[in-house]
Structures are given as C-alpha cells and as structure tokens.
Amino acid sequence: ITEKEVKAWGPFDLVMGGSPCNDLSIVNPARKGIYDGTGKLFFEFFRILSYAKPGPENQRPFFWLYENVVSMRAADKQIMSRFLECNPVIVDARDISAAHRARYFWGNLPGMNRPAIALPGDRLSLQECLEPNCFRTAQFTKLRTITTKMNSIKQTKKAIFPVKVSGEIEDEEGDVLWCTEME
Numbered sequence: 521i522t523e524k525e526v527k528a529w530g531p532f533d534l535v536m537g538g539s540p541c542n543d544l545s546i547v548n549p550a551r552k553g554i555y556d557g558t559g560k561l562f563f564e565f566f567r568i569l570s571y572a573k574p575g576p577e578n579q580r581p582f583f584w585l586y587e588n589v590v591s592m593r594a595a596d597k598q599i600m601s602r603f604l605e606c607n608p609v610i611v612d613a614r615d616i617s618a619a620h621r622a623r624y625f626w627g628n629l630p631g632m633n634r635p636a637i638a639l640p641g642d643r644l645s646l647q648e649c650l651e652p653n654c655f656r657t658a659q660f661t662k663l664r665t666i667t668t669k670m671n672s673i674k675q676t677k678k679a680i681f682p683v684k685v686s687g688e689i690e691d692e693e694g695d696v697l698w699c700t701e702m703e
Contacts, residue, residue, distance in 0.1 A: 526571035537565040538587035585627035618646040
C-alpha cells in the first residue's frame with residue numbers, strides 16, 4: 521500500500537491494527553522479535569498510520585488504535601511506544617468475558633484509560649458460555665488464551681480439556697469448546 525493510495529482512499533476517522541503476536545510473544549521460544557518475521561508488520565501499521573493522519577492544517581478528529589500481546593519483550597514494547605509516541609493500556613478480557621486474554625492497546629481513543637466494566641448480560645464465566653441443556657460442565661471459570669495451536673485449548677500444565685461431558689455420552693478426557701461457545 522502506497523502513500524498515494526492511502527491519501528486517495530482517505531480521509532480517515534479511525535485507523536485500527538494489530539500484527540500477529542507469534543513472533544513477539546515470549547510464549548514462543550522461536551520468536552523472531554519486532555524486526556523479523558511477523559513482528560515487523562508493526563512497522564507497516566505505523567507507516568500506514570503516518571500516511572492516514574491528517575496534516576496540521578486539517579483540524580478534524582482522527583483516532584487510531586493498535587493492539588498486541590502483553591507477553592512481549594520489554595524492548596519490543598519500548599520500540600512500539602517510541603514510534604507510536606504513547607504508552608499502552610493493558611486490557612484483560614477476563615474482566616468482561618470468560619477468557620483470560622491480556623492485551624496492550626496503544627492509541628488516542630477517548631476513554632482508553634478507563635477500566636473495562638462488565639455489562640448486565642455479559643457472560644463472565646465459562647459455564648455461562650456453554651450451550652445449555654447439553655450435559656456439559658465447565659472445568660474452569662476462566663480460560664487461558666486459545667490460539668491456532670492444536671493444544672492451546674487444553675488448560676494448565678496437566679493439559680485438561682475445558683469442558684466435562686456427563687450423561688449418556690460421558691467422556692473421560694473431556695471436551696473442547698464448540699464454535700458457538702468460542703465467541
């Protein structure tokens with residue numbers, strides 16, 4: 521994407537982005553960091569953000585947001601903060617959902633520094649997210665982050681499936697989450 525294309529598509533009110541965390545997360549022992557692999561996509565976001573920002577002569581509101589994993593190296597976080605000219609806010613989905621998924625958010629959205637507050641009707645425990653009347657019981661209240669890795673659905677070092685099935689189709693090993701329960 522070129523600067524000319526971004527200018528032609530604009531003006532923009534909001535630019536949002538987030539690069540894959542696999543090369544930034546300390547959970548991945550083979551991570552490549554911010555300057556290699558998917559980590560360097562951060563700089564693509566920054567480049568496009570720079571093109572999309574209105575110039576000083578244009579006083580219209582412009583907002584932006586960038587997201588990535590909390591479990592990155594401190595040096596990578598400092599580089600991102602230096603480029604984006606602000607420090608991130610940490611938001612953890614556990615405050616408003618059944619998942620424990622902490623993320624950094626950089627940006628200039630109004631109210632970004634306010635705490636996330638659950639609303640009436642939000643499903644805050646895993647059991648509340650399971651399909652009703654299916655003889656399934658949550659093994660945990662909150663889940664760790666689930667990724668595209670096959671075993672990330674299993675919880676704790678004991679690799680326990682998050683759901684226990686009871687009744688006629690009881691399964692010793694447990695059960696995964698159904699796609700209707702993941703969101």
